[in-house]
Amino acid sequence: MDVLEKALLVDELKTLVDGLNDDKTSLFEIAKSKQRIKDICASCDDPHFQDQLTPYKEFILNEEFSSDDLAHYGYAITYRGTYNFMGRVENALFASADMGWAALRQAQHWQVWVIRPALSFLKSPWLNSAQDALLWLQEHASEYVKTDHELQNLIPVLEPIQAATEQQAASKDSLSIIKEQTAKFQSQLDAIIQEKIQPAQVTASIQAATRVKPSFRSGTRPSANLNKAKPLTLNDFNLDGLLCKLERLDPRTFPSLYRVDLHNDIDQNIKIDWLYLKAENEAQPLWGSAQIFIAEQLYAQGQFSHYVVLVGTHSVEYATTILQAYTDQRHTRTSSIHQTSWNNFKQHYHQHETLFNECIMNGTLVWQRDQRVYPYIPASFINTQKFIPFEETAATFFTPVILLRERQKIRVIHGLERVKLSNEDQAYPYLLLDRADGYTWQLIRQVISRLPQPISVHDLYQALENSALSESS
Structure with missing residues (x-):
């Protein structure tokens, strides 16, 4: 190989x-690029050129935290993997019971999730490196993640197993480790390529396993398996x-329900799970x-998670049944369901703020879990500086904030204790007052001055409503 070719x-x-x-590169293009890099590495046997290729090889292999770094910081046992998508991080952590951590990686940046x-x-x-991520984990997450040493002390029976594993790993020479990593990478790469270039197929063995066996004691004929002819993907x-991939969710319960995976990489600041009811006649x-x-999703303790949307039916009852059944099987629960037109949603779903304004606020509320459930407003809408200082009662994630809309601004009247609970919330439960309805700053000051402190959100809201009614009458 001459100099020009190199x-x-x-x-x-x-x-x-x-x-x-590039964050917008598709999985298929990523797989092709990695395969091409591997081909280039394999075709170059010049030692000097191999040295030049070392950084590129490290880039391909360094997709997760190294075992040495995990062992050095002591977080190998609770590590659940590194992923490129938030949904996969959530699934990995939800499966890890009460303790675990994972990483979200975008380009050369890392975000630790605990x-x-x-x-x-x-x-x-x-963060800029795996070492920075592990250092952050060590400094900020000790309350929720125990180190390997702490876990081994809690579960002594694991110590001999761990020691044997370390001894076995140490006995391997570097060549065998490289071969294992190469084989693992090749299998992962082949799986990605096959997934992208071949449609999913249902093998005869799977169909045979799902076929209903007739009962010899019963005179009834077995019902036909109507689902086996429908594609899984x-x-x-x-x-x-919108170009997308459809994946069937639960063939037995909802044979026509598909999860929608959009192909085009959309720049949106809110997570949305798409569901589509596919008609029998296509x-x-x-x-x-x-x-x-549009179903609003909350974590169990009351924090906003994301939206789940369903298209393909006009029936409110059927949509409510499907959305509740879908979300009940997951780690969030539906707080409320709003209905709007497809054209309206398609125009505004890219941004959380426009989705909330046009599809939630201007949509129709068709179901909510109970009367104590509050809507959630995007955090970016709120000016958290409180102009009238007073002591608030303690808050939980379910506690709403009282907001005052004044022209184009929305200010917090009561809710700093709720906001302090987490600086990562995308939305807050709220009660909204409007300056145009007579809720002036003078009225709010008078009401607050009459209430004993600390003041609860419900006492203040009720007192403000009563005062506004008396002022208008």
């Missing part, structure tokens, strides 16, 4: 790595112009009059 390969490697660092009691998360800021499905809804149902 120079061209180096330039190609730089381009490939730049593509891997699961807390009641299935909530402690999240780090974006539909690639490149066109949902009113006909899509009349999009001009189609409706969509």
